[in-house]
Amino acid sequence: MSTLVPLPVVIPILAAAISVVFGRWRLLQRVVSVVALTAVLGVSVALLIGADADGFIVHRSGGWSAPLGITLVVDRLAGLMLAVSALVLLSVMIYSIGQAGEERRRVAFHPLYLVLAAGVSASFVTADLFNLFVAFEMMLAASYVLITIGGRPDQVRSGMSYVVISLVASTLFITVLALLYASTGTVNMADLSVRLAELDSGVRAAFALALLVVFGIKAGLFPLFFWLPDSYPTAPGPVTAIFAGLLTKVGVYAIIRTQTLLFDVPDWMGTVLLVVAVLTMTIGVLGAIAQDDMKRILAFHIISQIGYMIFGLGLFTVAGLAGAVFYIVHHIIVKTALFLVAGLVDRRAGSSRLSEVGGLVRSAPVLALLFAVPALSLAGLPPFSGFLAKFALVDAGLDASSWYAVAASLAVGLLTLFSMTKIWSGVFWGEPEEQPIREPRGDDLLGGPSLMIAATAVLALASIAVSIFAGVLYDVAERAGDDLLTPARYVEAVLEVGR
Amino acid sequence: MTVLLAAVAAVLFACGTWLLMQRRLSRIIIGVGLLGHGANLLLVTAGGPGGRSPIISAGVADYSDPLPQALALTAIVITFGVTAFLLALGYRSWQLTGDDRVEDDIEDRMIERREADHAESDHHAELGSDLDPDPAETP
Numbered sequence: 205m206s207t208l209v210p211l212p213v214v215i216p217i218l219a220a221a222i223s224v225v226f227g228r229w230r231l232l233q234r235v236v237s238v239v240a241l242t243a244v245l246g247v248s249v250a251l252l253i254g255a256d257a258d259g260f261i262v263h264r265s266g267g268w269s270a271p272l273g274i275t276l277v278v279d280r281l282a283g284l285m286l287a288v289s290a291l292v293l294l295s296v297m298i299y300s301i302g303q304a305g306e307e308r309r310r311v312a313f314h315p316l317y318l319v320l321a322a323g324v325s326a327s328f329v330t331a332d333l334f335n336l337f338v339a340f341e342m343m344l345a346a347s348y349v350l351i352t353i354g355g356r357p358d359q360v361r362s363g364m365s366y367v368v369i370s371l372v373a374s375t376l377f378i379t380v381l382a383l384l385y386a387s388t389g390t391v392n393m394a395d396l397s398v399r400l401a402e403l404d405s406g407v408r409a410a411f412a413l414a415l416l417v418v419f420g421i422k423a424g425l426f427p428l429f430f431w432l433p434d435s436y437p438t439a440p441g442p443v444t445a446i447f448a449g450l451l452t453k454v455g456v457y458a459i460i461r462t463q464t465l466l467f468d469v470p471d472w473m474g475t476v477l478l479v480v481a482v483l484t485m486t487i488g489v490l491g492a493i494a495q496d497d498m499k500r501i502l503a504f505h506i507i508s509q510i511g512y513m514i515f516g517l518g519l520f521t522v523a524g525l526a527g528a529v530f531y532i533v534h535h536i537i538v539k540t541a542l543f544l545v546a547g548l549v550d551r552r553a554g555s556s557r558l559s560e561v562g563g564l565v566r567s568a569p570v571l572a573l574l575f576a577v578p579a580l581s582l583a584g585l586p587p588f589s590g591f592l593a594k595f596a597l598v599d600a601g602l603d604a605s606s607w608y609a610v611a612a613s614l615a616v617g618l619l620t621l622f623s624m625t626k627i628w629s630g631v632f633w634g635e636p637e638e639q640p641i642r643e644p645r646g647d648d649l650l651g652g653p654s655l656m657i658a659a660t661a662v663l664a665l666a667s668i669a670v671s672i673f674a675g676v677l678y679d680v681a682e683r684a685g686d687d688l689l690t691p692a693r694y695v696e697a698v699l700e701v702g703r
Numbered sequence: 704m705t706v707l708l709a710a711v712a713a714v715l716f717a718c719g720t721w722l723l724m725q726r727r728l729s730r731i732i733i734g735v736g737l738l739g740h741g742a743n744l745l746l747v748t749a750g751g752p753g754g755r756s757p758i759i760s761a762g763v764a765d766y767s768d769p770l771p772q773a774l775a776l777t778a779i780v781i782t783f784g785v786t787a788f789l790l791a792l793g794y795r796s797w798q799l800t801g802d803d804r805v806e807d808d809i810e811d812r813m814i815e816r817r818e819a820d821h822a823e824s825d826h827h828a829e830l831g832s833d834l835d836p837d838p839a840e841t842p
Contacts, residue, residue: 334774341781348788357799360792364728364805367789371735372723374785378742378778385771386749434808494814 205254209263209276211247212286212325215240220318227311234301237314241297241321245290248325252283256680259687260697262331270331270698271392277331277698280684281529285328285457288533291666292449292540293321295659299544300442302655303551310353320346320446327454331698333384334391336458337377340422344370347451351439359438366435373421380414394698397465397691405470412467413476416459423455425514426484429507433491436506437499441547444499448506449540453532456513460528464688469520477518482612485511489619498546498556498627502539505582505623508616509535515609516597523600525685530678531593534581534670538590541578541663545571548652548660549631555640558630565632568651572632577664579628581671583621589670596678708748715741728793728803732786739782746775 219240226232255261255278265274278286297317323343330336348370352363385391387407388399400408417428424432432452436444463473488508495501513535516528546556548571553561565572581588594617601610650657670677687693715737722734750771756763793803 334777338777338781341785345781345785345788348785352792352795355795358809360796360799361806361809364789364792364796367785367792368723368728368731368735368805371785371789372738374781375735375738375742378739379745381774382742382745382749382771385746385774389768391770391774434810437810494818495810496814496817497810500810 205251205258205261206263208247208251208254209261209278209329210265212244212251212290212329213322215243215247216318216322216325220315220322223314223318227315230308233311233314237297237318238294238301240318241290241294244321244325245287245294248283248286248290251278252280252287252680254278255280255283256683259693262697263329271390271395274335275331275392275394275698276329277694278329279687279694279697280680281457281460281688282328284529284533284680284684285453286325288536289324289328289450289453292536292663293317293324293446295662296442296446296449296540296544299445299547299656299659300440302653302659303442303547304653312349313353316346316349316353317446319343320350324450324454328457331393332391333393333396333462334381337374337381340377340454340458341374343451343454344374347447350443351435351447353440353443356438362435362438365431369421369431373418376414376421377418380411380418383414384411392698393461393465394695397695398699400466401468408467409470412463412470412473415462415466416476419455419458419462420480421455422452423459423514424452424484424507424510425480426487426507426511429484429488429510432507433495433500433503436503437497441550442544445540445543445547448503448543449536452506452510453513453536456510456532459514460517460525460688463517464520464525465691465694474518474520477514478606478609481511481515481518482609483511484508484514485612485616489616489623492623493619493626496558498549498558498561498631499543501623501627502542502546505620506539508620509539509582511616512594512597512613515613516600518609519600519604519606520689521600521604522682522685522689523603524597525688526678526682527593527596527600529681529684530596530674533677533681534589534593534667537663537667537670538578538581541660541667542575542582544656544660544663545575545578548574548656551645551656552651553631553636553640554642554644557638557640558627559637560640561631562634562636563632564651567649569649570657571651574657574660574664575628575632578667579624581667583624584617585621587671589667589674592671592674592678705748705752708744712741712744712748715744726804728789728796728805731805732789732793735789736782736786739778739786743775743778743782746771746778 219236223233223236261278263276320343323339326339327336330339348367351366352359387403388396390396390399421428436447485508488504492501492504513528513531516524516531550556552568555561581590584590584594598610598613719734719738719741722730725731750768755765755767757767796803
């Protein structure tokens with residue numbers, strides 16, 4: 205089983221290399237990408253099942269034992285993240301193959317996308333803080349090029365701020381790593397967990413907050429989110445979808461991993477995280493209300509939803525963490541689906557502005573249906589997956605009696621519903637107030653090429669599947685939360701077994 | 704020696720941060736470079752005092768720690784690649800606009816202006832609703 209662990213990283217990297225060689229044959233590039241991502245999906249599901257059975261699957265590269273060698277670990281949380289991200293990566297790849305866009309014009313699209321996939325997987329499986337930095341850089345370097353791949357003026361403008369902000373976060377990350385190494389002499393996370401406990405509590409608090417800032421920039425936490433709604437919507441449709449679905453969640457994963465594993469949670473940390481969570485939720489949803497562009501509304505909602513995940517973490521109870529994990533799984537699928545629909549609307553109506561689009565429920569009913577399912581789920585209406593995820597979090601919040609966070613999350617849920625109805629009435633009902641700059645395309649009832657529709661439908665169905673199989677999924681999430689709150693198990697699995 | 708290196712890193716961080724605050728991408732790139740150098744210097748300093756034996760040799764008990772140097776090397780390569788990309792981005796911006804200024808979020812400006820327009824039209828509506836028989840601007 206442990207030989208499978210590096211595969212979600214190795215397969216996309218190799219496929220990216222092959223994809224570069226076959227740059228002139230688009231069909232071959234597509235076959236390579238789809239085959240590689242399908243293989244990653246298969247391996248990830250196998251890893252998730254294995255990790256849920258055994259607890260931890262540890263891979264020691266080259267047989268070197270931790271903390272000397274490079275260790276890769278899949279636990280229940282990492283397994284879940286791997287499986288969901290593999291599903292999303294494959295669906296979005298199929299969507300972009302169906303779209304006449306950058307995928308057809310640029311040779312570099314496929315290799316970059318695969319490197320991004322490898323970076324995302326590597327961030328989940330690494331058990332080493334420096335490798336986490338390398339994985340982040342792999343993912344970010346690919347994302348820099350993908351976000352500016354058209355070379356249009358607006359992409360260059362927003363790409364600049366995106367790249368600079370990510371670079372500042374990376375530099376901060378190296379700085380924190382240097383200080384961590386200077387005080388503990390290790391970068392292996394399990395080893396760090398043991399060594400950090402020997403440090404003074406003030407130093408530990410400084411490290412915990414520094415890491416929170418580093419990953420908070422990538423995750424889009426308040427007050428470090430400002431770059432996100434500016435840069436994401438300018439990228440090509442499928443690229444925005446994958447960024448929205450996955451990249452910020454990698455940041456959240458890193459926050460959850462480092463805060464639970466490395467530090468023996470001080471009392472005030474929960475309060476800090478809860479306050480940040482409430483502010484993130486509220487500011488994100490309020491920002492969305494003023495927007496006129498469908499993609500920008502959705503981008504502000506990413507921020508607001510990140511708040512929910514941090515809310516679950518901030519409780520530091522098994523139920524809270526289980527809720528957060530469940531929420532992440534639900535959110536990755538739903539958010540990606542919504543952005544894919546936004547891309548379809550943009551293509552069909554020539555614009556994604558609410559004032560320039562209208563009446564799509566009559567001219568493209570399939571799109572309306574594909575939007576309605578994830579939108580209602582995002583707003584948290586029963587019986588969709590968002591309702592269950594929010595219910596789990598609110599329940600955990602009530603158990604921990606953090607009333608203000610519970611109240612804020614319920615109010616934000618209401619405002620989310622308001623935003624979704626705003627998109628619905630702007631895009632699917634009513635008439636356009638202004639003419640879009642580009643010509644609307646196609647007039648069939650399907651609303652777009654069948655591959656794009658199929659890929660979006662798969663994700664919409666997956667979000668329904670999350671609510672149908674919520675029991676099984678929540679049990680896994682609960683066990684993952686239990687593991688996270690008992691870091692000794694992780695440390696034991698990484699450090700002891702090889703000896 | 705360590706104090707000197709730490710002081711140099713501090714100066715690099717200060718200059719880099721100041722350059723990051725500028726509007727022009729070319730200055731920001733230099734700032735990012737300086738910040739990266741500062742961080743790498745800190746990594747190397749984290750490996751302990753200098754002047755130790757670099758490789759295992761007879762009769763030497765104290766070796767320098769190779770790990771931070773390997774980490775710094777990796778970080779340097781990554782910073783190099785991304786800086787090259789940023790330079791290309793700055794050049795592209797210069798091609799498109801003749802400038803490499805990092806502009807504000809355009810959409811934010813538009814929303815701000817629309818809000819201002821709304822406020823103005825509401826104001827007009829209050830003042831002279833009888834004078835304007837055509838309520839075309841209902842928000």
